[in-house]
Amino acid sequence: MLYEPTIGLEVHVQLNTKSKIFCSCSTDFGAPANTHVCPVCLGLPGSLPLLNLEAVKKTVLAGLALHCEIPRHSKFDRKNYFYPDLPKGYQISQYDKPLCRFGFLEIPLNHGTKKIGITRIHLEEDAGKLVHSQDTSSRISYVDYNRAGIPLMEIVSEPDIASSDEAFSYLGELKQILQYLDVSDCNMEEGSLRCDVNISIKKKGSTQHGTKVEIKNINSFRAVKMAIEFEINRQSKILSQGKQIIQETRLWNPDLKTTIRMRSKEDADDYRYFPEPDLPAIVLEEALINTLRSQIPELPRMRKIRFMREFSLTENDAKVLTSVKALADYFEEMIAEGVPPKRASSWIQSELLGKIDNPKNIASFPVTAKKLAWLLVLIEKGIISGKIAKTVFTAMIESGKDAECIIEEQGIVLVSDPGQIEQIVESVIEKNAESVDNYRSGKEKALQFLVGQIMKESKGQASPRMAHEILIKKLR
Ligand SMILES: [Zn+2]
Structure with a gap:
């Protein structure tokens, strides 16, 4: 020009x-x-x-x-x-x-x-x-x-x-x-x-x-x-x-x-x-x-940089999370409750943001940061699967109740009886001989596939951590 x-x-x-x-x-x-x-x-x-x-x-x-x-x-x-x-x-x-x-x-x-x-x-x-x-x-x-x-x-x-x-x-x-x-x-x-x-x-x-x-x-x-x-x-x-x-x-x-x-x-x-x-x-x-001057909060650009450094988030994730102060506060409150930053970030972006019309209104969202954090900690502990957590989350939004309360009410019984999981694991091993061979010959990805099959067979109700442990034992 x-x-x-x-x-x-x-x-x-x-x-x-x-x-x-x-x-x-x-x-x-x-x-x-x-x-x-x-x-x-x-x-x-x-x-x-x-x-x-x-x-x-x-x-x-x-x-x-x-x-x-x-x-x-x-x-x-x-x-x-x-x-x-x-x-x-x-x-x-x-x-x-x-x-x-x-x-x-x-x-x-x-x-x-x-x-x-x-x-x-x-x-x-x-x-x-x-x-x-x-x-x-x-x-x-x-x-x-x-x-x-x-x-x-x-x-x-x-x-x-x-x-x-x-x-x-x-x-x-x-x-x-x-x-x-x-x-x-x-x-x-x-x-x-x-x-x-x-x-x-x-x-x-x-x-x-x-x-x-x-x-x-x-x-x-x-x-x-x-x-x-x-x-x-x-x-x-x-x-x-x-x-x-x-x-x-x-x-x-x-x-x-x-x-x-x-x-x-x-x-x-x-x-x-x-x-x-x-x-x-x-x-x-x-x-x-x-x-x-003392009332000026940490401003969005500095907060974004800190999120990238402190929580190892990508620039894009940090940008989305700090775009609105209330959203950044919500995220940090989840971290304080013990949720790993990457999991908190991906849940906020893939599950939460789609369910509110404007992130500015997050303060009036029925699921507070603490409540969502407790739900995610249950996944972390291997008590529920990610799939079940999503169903529970939807119910939490509708009722405003805690995760534990919904899990109990809906009778979401988690299979954490080793004997029961062992049966499912054995049946999955039997049906997927090829993947089992692949794993044994060093292909780590095959393990993920097998865990996925176990979760599927248990309709998402097996404790993922326990399924993982038992599977590895059986494959030795
Ligand atoms: Zn007037």
């Missing part, structure tokens, strides 16, 4: 505080329109905002995890513009003194990692939501102010991103960290995480940046990737025809998979920012910053 892109991302994240940023209205998603509102978030005359400390704490926590500098002094500003979803005619945001600045996020690439700079993280209030009438002839739009005043954290990256893949990777890493920190649920379908892309292209090797275009309204990470690829193409075509790129804001159209011109891009000057007179400046005590 003749041109190379320069990409920066602006990520808006709704914080998961219980109440809004400047009033005590609920932030719950999905309530009937305009039921979570009050004079403050409706911007009625005479009402005054009161800052929610939780929102500040969550923003600073995110900043610390992203290696940001946290200035002691910060303040809010008014960003003035008119739009029907903005009842006051201005948005309370932060302009020149954000809560966090100069951080970075390390993203994995095919070979090694890359640091993407974080310019700033600031806190602001979300706007309401326009709901357009389904009836296109009516030209009516409704407005729901439930969302107005939900705390919104904006994370602005440096233009360090050089491809759609890097942008994708940045968003994935960022989302995981924010979820680990429990500052947001990052649910894109519900709009808790929204992303705008700033992109320009320049001749390869040139130091002069091209004209920047902003793309809004992108509703998934995949769409971010597609929008970037589309823009690189569109801008390259314009430049190679000798024409100029116009500085503008474009919208991503998910149906047509194209970007469409929305408006010419405003500059900061257009918003007439000035300090918010109704809120005092913020002074962050060193002690609060230190307390927050």
Whole structure:
């Protein structure tokens, strides 16, 4: 390609505080329109905002995890513009003194990692939501102010991103960290995480940046990737025809998979920012910053590396297990109960994950880590076979009962009477003379086959360990 892109991302994240940023209205998603509102978030005359400390704490926590500098002094500003979803005619945001600045996020690439700079993280209030009438002839739009005043954290990256893949990777890493920190649920379908892309292209090797275009309204990470690829193409075509790129804001159209011109891009000057007179400046005590720093948990990338080292897991297994904090916690709890890491990992991936809609909800899964661990320890001890364990597991999910309880209730009698197993072993040896010869001539694999036949003949009820021991004795 003749041109190379320069990409920066602006990520808006709704914080998961219980109440809004400047009033005590609920932030719950999905309530009937305009039921979570009050004079403050409706911007009625005479009402005054009161800052929610939780929102500040969550923003600073995110900043610390992203290696940001946290200035002691910060303040809010008014960003003035008119739009029907903005009842006051201005948005309370932060302009020149954000809560966090100069951080970075390390993203994995095919070979090694890359640091993407974080310019700033600031806190602001979300706007309401326009709901357009389904009836296109009516030209009516409704407005729901439930969302107005939900705390919104904006994370602005440096233009360090050089491809759609890097942008994708940045968003994935960022989302995981924010979820680990429990500052947001990052649910894109519900709009808790929204992303705008700033992109320009320049001749390869040139130091002069091209004209920047902003793309809004992108509703998934995949769409971010597609929008970037589309823009690189569109801008390259314009430049190679000798024409100029116009500085503008474009919208991503998910149906047509194209970007469409929305408006010419405003500059900061257009918003007439000035300090918010109704809120005092913020002074962050060193002690609060230190307390927050101590609350940062082990983050996903470090946890993945530790899982690989400590439990000898493959990179892919460690990646799946650490993708969600609750899942990684579940895995480690099983290990603490004495389950070998490889068995815990493969059970979680092949048996458990298929049975829950979202790993984030594992805390409400009827089989706790301890209960699953006890079940797997029974296999380890040779008390039940893996096959029976799967049946018991399904029953545990349905009833919420312990493994022992189900084994007793369902009358899963394990054959651990040596005499009975001996009979089965003898019959298997008789029927599989060829495998027996193979084993005796040094083919270890034949032994596995014979154990399998014993388990089959006992309908999975023989103690696998005992079957193994008796078989070896008989084959000597
Ligand atoms: Zn309110």
